[in-house]
Amino acid sequence: MIKTAQDIAGEPAAPGRRHQTYLLNMGPAHPAMHGIIRLILEIEGEKIVNTETEIGYLHRAFEKHAEVEPWNNVVPWTDRLNYVSPLINNVGYAMAVEKLCGITVPERGQYIRVIASEISRITDHLTCVGASAMELGAFTVFLYLIKSREYLYQLIDHLTGARITTSYTRIGGVKGDLPPDFKAKCLEIFKKIRKDISDSDKLLTKNRIFVDRMEGTGIISKEDALAYAITGPFLRSTGVPYDVRKAHPYLIYDRLNFEIPVGTKGDNFDRYLARLAEIEQSMRIVEQCLEQMPEGKHSLEPSEMEEAYVFQDQGKHGDTALLYKYRAKVDQTLEGMGRDADGTARTRDRGHVLPPKEETYGNIEGLMDHFQMVMWSWGVKVPAGETYFAVEGGNGELGFHIVSSGSDRAYRIRCRPPCLYIMAALPKLLNGGWVADIVPTFGSVNMIGGELDR
Amino acid sequence: MIAPEVRRVEPQKVFETLKALKDAGYNVLVDMTAVDYSAWPEPGSSDPYDKTYRMTGETKELRKPRPIPAAARFDVVYQVMKLDPETGADKGRVELHTAVGEEPVLRSAMSLWPIADWLEREVWDMFGVRFTDRPDIKRLLLYEQFQGHPLRKDYPISKRQPLIGPASGEPAGNPSFNHSEPTVKYD
Amino acid sequence: MPVDEAAPAGAVTTQLDAALGWARKYSIFQYPFVTACCGMEFMSTAASHYDLDRFGAAFPRFSPRQADVLMVVGTISHKMAPVLRRIYDQMAAPKWVVAFGVCTCTGGFYNNYATVQGIDTIVPVDLYIPGCPPRPEMVLDGLVKLQAKIQKQRSGIGS
Numbered sequence: 001m002i003k004t005a006q007d008i009a010g011e012p013a014a015p016g017r018r019h020q021t022y023l024l025n026m027g028p029a030h031p032a033m034h035g036i037i038r039l040i041l042e043i044e045g046e047k048i049v050n051t052e053t054e055i056g057y058l059h060r061a062f063e064k065h066a067e068v069e070p071w072n073n074v075v076p077w078t079d080r081l082n083y084v085s086p087l088i089n090n091v092g093y094a095m096a097v098e099k100l101c102g103i104t105v106p107e108r109g110q111y112i113r114v115i116a117s118e119i120s121r122i123t124d125h126l127t128c129v130g131a132s133a134m135e136l137g138a139f140t141v142f143l144y145l146i147k148s149r150e151y152l153y154q155l156i157d158h159l160t161g162a163r164i165t166t167s168y169t170r171i172g173g174v175k176g177d178l179p180p181d182f183k184a185k186c187l188e189i190f191k192k193i194r195k196d197i198s199d200s201d202k203l204l205t206k207n208r209i210f211v212d213r214m215e216g217t218g219i220i221s222k223e224d225a226l227a228y229a230i231t232g233p234f235l236r237s238t239g240v241p242y243d244v245r246k247a248h249p250y251l252i253y254d255r256l257n258f259e260i261p262v263g264t265k266g267d268n269f270d271r272y273l274a275r276l277a278e279i280e281q282s283m284r285i286v287e288q289c290l291e292q293m294p295e296g297k298h299s300l301e302p303s304e305m306e307e308a309y310v311f312q313d314q315g316k317h318g319d320t321a322l323l324y325k326y327r328a329k330v331d332q333t334l335e336g337m338g339r340d341a342d343g344t345a346r347t348r349d350r351g352h353v354l355p356p357k358e359e360t361y362g363n364i365e366g367l368m369d370h371f372q373m374v375m376w377s378w379g380v381k382v383p384a385g386e387t388y389f390a391v392e393g394g395n396g397e398l399g400f401h402i403v404s405s406g407s408d409r410a411y412r413i414r415c416r417p418p419c420l421y422i423m424a425a426l427p428k429l430l431n432g433g434w435v436a437d438i439v440p441t442f443g444s445v446n447m448i449g450g451e452l453d454r
Numbered sequence: 455m456i457a458p459e460v461r462r463v464e465p466q467k468v469f470e471t472l473k474a475l476k477d478a479g480y481n482v483l484v485d486m487t488a489v490d491y492s493a494w495p496e497p498g499s500s501d502p503y504d505k506t507y508r509m510t511g512e513t514k515e516l517r518k519p520r521p522i523p524a525a526a527r528f529d530v531v532y533q534v535m536k537l538d539p540e541t542g543a544d545k546g547r548v549e550l551h552t553a554v555g556e557e558p559v560l561r562s563a564m565s566l567w568p569i570a571d572w573l574e575r576e577v578w579d580m581f582g583v584r585f586t587d588r589p590d591i592k593r594l595l596l597y598e599q600f601q602g603h604p605l606r607k608d609y610p611i612s613k614r615q616p617l618i619g620p621a622s623g624e625p626a627g628n629p630s631f632n633h634s635e636p637t638v639k640y641d
Numbered sequence: 642m643p644v645d646e647a648a649p650a651g652a653v654t655t656q657l658d659a660a661l662g663w664a665r666k667y668s669i670f671q672y673p674f675v676t677a678c679c680g681m682e683f684m685s686t687a688a689s690h691y692d693l694d695r696f697g698a699a700f701p702r703f704s705p706r707q708a709d710v711l712m713v714v715g716t717i718s719h720k721m722a723p724v725l726r727r728i729y730d731q732m733a734a735p736k737w738v739v740a741f742g743v744c745t746c747t748g749g750f751y752n753n754y755a756t757v758q759g760i761d762t763i764v765p766v767d768l769y770i771p772g773c774p775p776r777p778e779m780v781l782d783g784l785v786k787l788q789a790k791i792q793k794q795r796s797g798i799g800s
Contacts, residue, residue, distance in 0.1 A: 028724055029674060031703040036676050036721060056595035057721045058676055061753035063580075064604060064611050076750070083678035127681070146688035153685065164681050164774055222539050228569045229482045241542035248456050248544065260542075384518035388485075388533065388549065390456055401531065403489050406516035411494070414487040424572040450677055453595055596755070597720040604754055611753050616719050618726055619763045 021049050026438070028057050034131060035449035037423070039430075039438070046435050051427040055420075058449035066413040071097055071380040072171055074410065079165040081415060082451040085124035085394040087116040087156075090169040093413075095250060096389035096400035097171050101382050103352060108344040109173040110251045111293040115186075116159070116168060117251075117391070118282040118289075122193070123152050124394030124446070125275040125282075132272070132443025133204060136213055141200045148196040151189045158185065161333060171380050172353035173346025176336025183290045190283050197279060205273070214269040218429045218441030221266060228425040232396025232418050233278065234445070237263035237270035244392040255292065258285050271444040296344050305329045311361035323362045330357050352380050379408050395419045395446055417451040458533060458547035465530075465552050469561040472532065475548060476566050480534040483563065484547065486573040488581045489529045493607040494520045526553035528583055530560065554583060562588035580605035662792035665709070665735065669698040669788075672708035674728065677715030679742035682774040691777035696784055705731040710787070711764075716744035717757045729764045735794070737767040739787060741780070746771050 027038040036057040042050040062081060066074045078093040079086040091113050098105065105113070130145035153163040158179055160166040168175050204210045220230075222238045235242055241262045245253045261277035263270030306326045314323060327338055334357055342348060342356040350369045359366025372378045384406035390399035396418030403412040422445050429441050463471050497517040522529050530552050536545040554560060562585040563570040574585045575594040582603040585591060593600065599617060602609055616622040673683055687693045687701075702708040705728045717725055729738065740760055743749040746769045748758035760766060767790060770783040 028721060029728055031701070035680065035715075056593070056597070057718060057724075058716060059595040059718055059720065059755045060677075060716055060751050061604065061611065061755050064609075064753060065751075068611055080678050083681060127684075131684075143689050146684060147690060150685060150688070150690045163685075163776070164678060226481050226537060226539065227567055229484055229567070240537070240539045242537060242544070243542070247542065250455075381516055383516045386489075386521070388456060388458065397484070399485060401485065401487055401533075405495050406497075406518065407495060412489045414485070416485045420572065421569055424569050609754070613754055614719065614758075615754070616722065616757070618723050619757065 019044060024435075028054075031135075034442070034447055037447060037449070037452075039426075041430075041435070041438075043435060048430050048433055048435060048438075051430045053423055053426050055423060056453050059453040060450070062415065062454040063413055066410050068409065070376070070409045071382060074413065075169060076165065076167045078415075079167055080450050081417070081454060082124070082393055082395070082398070082448045083164060084127045084448060085117075085120035086164060086166050087120035087160075087168055088124075088391060088393050088398065090167065091117050091251075092389065092391040092393070092398050093400055094169040094171055095391065096387060096402050097380075097382060099389050100385050100387045100402060100404055101171070101352060101380075103172055103347055103349055105173050105347060106344055107252070108177075108294050108296055109346060111289050112174050112178060112345055113169065114251050114253065114256075115178075115286050115289050116156075116166075116174070118285045119152055119156060121394055122279050122282045123149050123156075125279050126152075128394075128443070128446040129200070129272060129275055132440060133200075133210075135439050135443050136210060138204060138207075138210065141203055144196045144200050148193045151192055155182075155185060155189055158182070170346065170353065172349060173341070176334075177296050177341040177345040179336065186286065186290065190287070193279075193283065197276065201276060211269065213437075214267070214272060214440050214444075216265075216267055216269075217433060217437040218268045218271075218444060219266050220425065220429055224425065224428055225266070228428075229421045230396065230418075230425060231421070232393065233271055233274045234396065234422050236260060237274050238266035239264055244390050244397050248390070250389075250391060252289075256285050256288050258288075268440045268444040294344070296340055308357065308361055311358060315362040315364075320363045323358065326358070328358045328361060377408055381406070381408055382410075390416070393418050393451075395422065395448070395451070398451075415451075415454055417454060419445065419447050419452050423447055423452060456547065458549040460549045460551065462551045462553075465554050465558075465560055468530075468532075468550070468552050469563065471550060472534070472563050472566055475534050475550075478536075479545075480536045480548060482535045482537050483567040483569055483573070484533040484535045486530070486532050486563075486570065486577065488531065488577050488583055488605075490527060490581060490605065490607050491520055491522055491529060492527050496520065522551075522553035526555050528554050528558055528581060530554060530558075530577065530583060532563070558583040560585050562586060564588045579603070582606065658795055659792070662794055665794075666788040666791040667697040669696070669710050669784075669791075670700060670702040670708045671698055671710045671712050671739075672703065672705055672728070672732070673701050673712050673714055674725065675714045676717065676721065677742075677744065679715045679744070679774040682772075682777060682780065683712070683714045683741065686777040686780045691781060693781075693784070696781070696788070698784060705729075706733065708732060709735060710737045710739060712739045712741050713745045713760055713764075714741040716742075716749065716751060717760055718755045719757060720755075722757050722763055725760065726763050737787065737791065738764050739768045739770065739783070740766045741770050741783075742775060743771045743773050749773060 021042045021044045024041045024043055026041060028036040038054040040052040041048055062077050065077050075090055078089040081089045126145045126149045130142045134142035157163045160168040220238060222240055225235050225238050239262060241260050243260045246260060258281045261274045263274050304326055306328060308328045308330050311323060311328050337357055339356045339358050346353045354373050355366045355369045360370045382404040384404055386403045388399055388401045390397045398418055399416035401414040402410060405411040430438060495517060497515055532550040533547060535547045538545055562574055572594060575591055577583050578591045579593040579595055580603055600615055675683060685691060693699050711729055711732060740746045745760045748756050768783055768787045770780055772779055
């Protein structure tokens, strides 16, 4: 419905003239609309009178697929929800299912999950700040931050096998233990990232143009943010220090020492500062985790390793007596899934987790356990029930509401996407502002299409 | 640990309960969703996917009876939270369940929390649960020409309704697609 | 061998084609139609580590009227398909389409009610880069193959 500016401004038009608004369509294919979204703007000159958002251009039926795929198979679909921080989605989903099953991951596995989540959070914030800086014209900052993100992608590649869509967690643990040189690589990369962040900070934070565009634009009040159920850096920039990691500590966050950056004004500049500060806090968390982690069973003499085919051959012949003391040397994609991870990075519960490779190759019970986990209609069985679990995603509270009917697949999985709530509040952020303010505001919303439309 | 207090009310009483909760300080509508219980497997039902036998030979009944009465098809779930704006502490959550039937109609919570607008649109889009006392409801995630409500259990996952391209009903010579009629017709 | 291929006129046009192909392949103006996760790998490919600029394909042109390669990056849903078709129609010849990521090649693992099972059902595709998402090295390999294809294209002048 077309509102005339008189409704908003309250001042009548000059005699003989009338105000009329103009309908402008931004999107769905638009460079500053990170992904695809459609904004229907009613503008009067350069001032925005009304905004309407149309979403759903990336609806990929995650919730329907989750009803068709077995429990562990849903993990690749969860990767593609918030695809800039995929490990956080993996962890959130796995923890929700484990809550329903009643199993707890052993300590080392929990530390690994925290490390993975925080590294993902760093990539999320780097992408958000980099992309929004690029849209304001700061191309150098984009290149610096994407370079930092590239180091992290290589680290994640080393850890999980893939750069972006990692599918790292499983019900009951993670896919494999940390590689032996992970700690050294991680600390070295953090030095480089800190340098890049400090360079970007020097370029942007006191930059006249950047500050003028970001400060005072896209303001939202505390009450409005709570009325729209907004969480995450968006809510924290308005002054409410709500973080799921502190309010409902999960995994081992209660043992870690970290702060939550809280803003005051609720404008774009506060959100930018909050995200930069959160990157630093995430790096602190990972460093503490690497210190505190219980040791894995990594230190091995070469004489204690046998090739995997030795296990298979001896196992087939029934010569399994001495195999218990050896570890299998497997292909690099299966590294970390052996006896070192059993009971440390994954639970020992054979009803939910694959057996270690030495068991699978070495004796018939292990092979049968493996088959019972991977055969269609066998696998993880979650008792019937309903539960809700939330983790702190890059944009806020990422919740999974899971209904199980007791079979090998979910009955219903609902993902609570944090950026849906922010996008619903977009009219509040944009109305009354200028057209030029759409770009910094939308950049700081960090809308991720995969999460918004699922 | 997030442990919301679970309550169940009649569909007619949902709005009053939500209003009472809002007045009691539950200021954030965290989530709203629905579940379609029409394909719920009862305990003891035989089903090719029902194997609980493990190495130890024990079978365990993992199934439970249907949580909502047989007449109702959908269970609409609201989750509200009491968030203290000063300290950021979560002072409690309530999960409100209500069972609605085949022709489901509920009163909209838009007047209490503005976010309920989009959440209700999504529930309408995916399940077909109607809400009154609100401006015209329209789809959120799918296009207007889409027929049916995909998250219902009777909607097959690969039933496509393309707007352009093969199987969209456009004439085969139309330049908007490259192939001729596909061999598989989607109904 | 056909007579006109040996004629002097053919020799000139093939040289012209080669020159035009050379010019077009080293000055690609891409329209990155980014929708989903593959966009992250596109960003990585375009950034400093796996530089796209070395191939002459650095500058994205966010208007279809000014672009020549439409890189469809990420899943296309049925809601988005008419928009993609319209963008393709608005581009001026010569134009090429790159299907980046397996969702655009065949639909990926999204065999559901909302996803187009391959954009080649609605636009003609010149290069398929599978992967979920494809590694930047694969994208660069694909780009080189696209450049070879552009080089071989007949320009239609003098025929």
